[in-house]
Amino acid sequence: MLPNLNPLLHNQLRLSIVSLLIGLEKADFNFLLKETGASKGNLSVQINKLREAEYLTVSKSFVNNYPKTECALSPKGIKAFEEYVAGIKKYIDPNP
Amino acid sequence: MLPNLNPLLHNQLRLSIVSLLIGLEKADFNFLLKETGASKGNLSVQINKLREAEYLTVSKSFVNNYPKTECALSPKGIKAFEEYVAGIKKYIDPNP
DNA sequence: TAAACTAGTTTATAAAATAAACCAAATTTA
DNA sequence: TAAATTTGGTTTATTTTATAAACTAGTTTA
Numbered sequence: 001m002l003p004n005l006n007p008l009l010h011n012q013l014r015l016s017i018v019s020l021l022i023g024l025e026k027a028d029f030n031f032l033l034k035e036t037g038a039s040k041g042n043l044s045v046q047i048n049k050l051r052e053a054e055y056l057t058v059s060k061s062f063v064n065n066y067p068k069t070e071c072a073l074s075p076k077g078i079k080a081f082e083e084y085v086a087g088i089k090k091y092i093d094p095n096p
Numbered sequence: 097m098l099p100n101l102n103p104l105l106h107n108q109l110r111l112s113i114v115s116l117l118i119g120l121e122k123a124d125f126n127f128l129l130k131e132t133g134a135s136k137g138n139l140s141v142q143i144n145k146l147r148e149a150e151y152l153t154v155s156k157s158f159v160n161n162y163p164k165t166e167c168a169l170s171p172k173g174i175k176a177f178e179e180y181v182a183g184i185k186k187y188i189d190p191n192p
Numbered sequence: 193t194a195a196a197c198t199a200g201t202t203t204a205t206a207a208a209a210t211a212a213a214c215c216a217a218a219t220t221t222a
Numbered sequence: 223t224a225a226a227t228t229t230g231g232t233t234t235a236t237t238t239t240a241t242a243a244a245c246t247a248g249t250t251t252a
Contacts, residue, residue: 001131001132001133002112002115002116002131002132004108005108007108007208010106010108011208011209012100012101012103012106013209013210015187016098016187019098019187019188020098029230029231030229030230030231033230035097035098036097036098037097038210039210039211039212040211040230040231040232041210041211041212041213041231041232041233041234042209042210042211043231044230044231044232044233045209045210045232045233046209048232064218065217065218065219066217066218066229066230067216067217067229067230067231068230069230069231084188085188088184088188089188091111091112091115092115092180092181092184092185103239107239107240109240109241125199125200126198126199126200129199134241135241135242135243136199136200136201136242137200137201137202137203137241137242137243137244138240138241138242139200140199140200140201140202141201141202141240141241142240144201156200160249161198161248161249161250162198162199162248162249163198163199163200163247163248164199165199165200
């Protein structure tokens with residue numbers, strides 16, 4: 001039977017965030033905003049959901065007097081992404 | 097930028113239905129019920145959404161006095177699935 | 193003929209996604 | 223220097239979606 005897909009990752013915006021972070025290891029709020037095309041509100045909410053699940057860590061600082069929010073995947077997040085990838089492949093790969 | 101994912105297919109149950117039908121060309125309600133593990137109500141709703149989008153055709157008949165609902169993917173559904181597969185691969189494939 | 197079963201559909205509720213509205217601090221402009 | 227604008231977000235309200243529970247309609251079995 002087809003495996004369950006982690007509902008936290010089976011969402012376009014959250015999957016985008018994690019997919020981008022997998023390649024980058026670290027990214028700030030505005031980078032994610034531009035790359036995903038999401039609204040600020042939606043991005044903020046989804047980053048928080050991933051943070052609550054401990055899939056990523058969020059560090060806030062001030063750079064040039066402005067607040068700066070940076071995100072980085074945690075090992076837990078990397079593992080969840082890898083499992084999600086293995087799972088979705090069963091749905092999309094006709095020859096497993 | 098990462099492509100948008102067809103929201104109709106980016107749902108576990110509907111993706112399961114289409115994924116199963118891609119391999120089978122035709123399947124009845126109870127087969128899909130067993131293979132997906134969904135509730136009857138949920139399966140009924142999601143089949144109807146796919147039918148409304150013309151991703152699959154539904155034919156109803158009577159076999160051994162009982163109603164029988166059969167589903168088959170349409171060319172439109174096959175195309176949508178192929179596009180979805182191409183899209184999600186950009187999210188999960190680190191080396192495109 | 194009543195109980196249980198088949199094969200679904202409809203509907204009510206819960207959860208999720210999203211955008212709009214908001215906020216505070218910094219900066220620019222008039 | 224006061225008002226307007228921009229930055230970098232968060233909170234909240236609304237809409238959409240997903241799901242299960244309840245229901246329908248008919249059949250079989252005891």
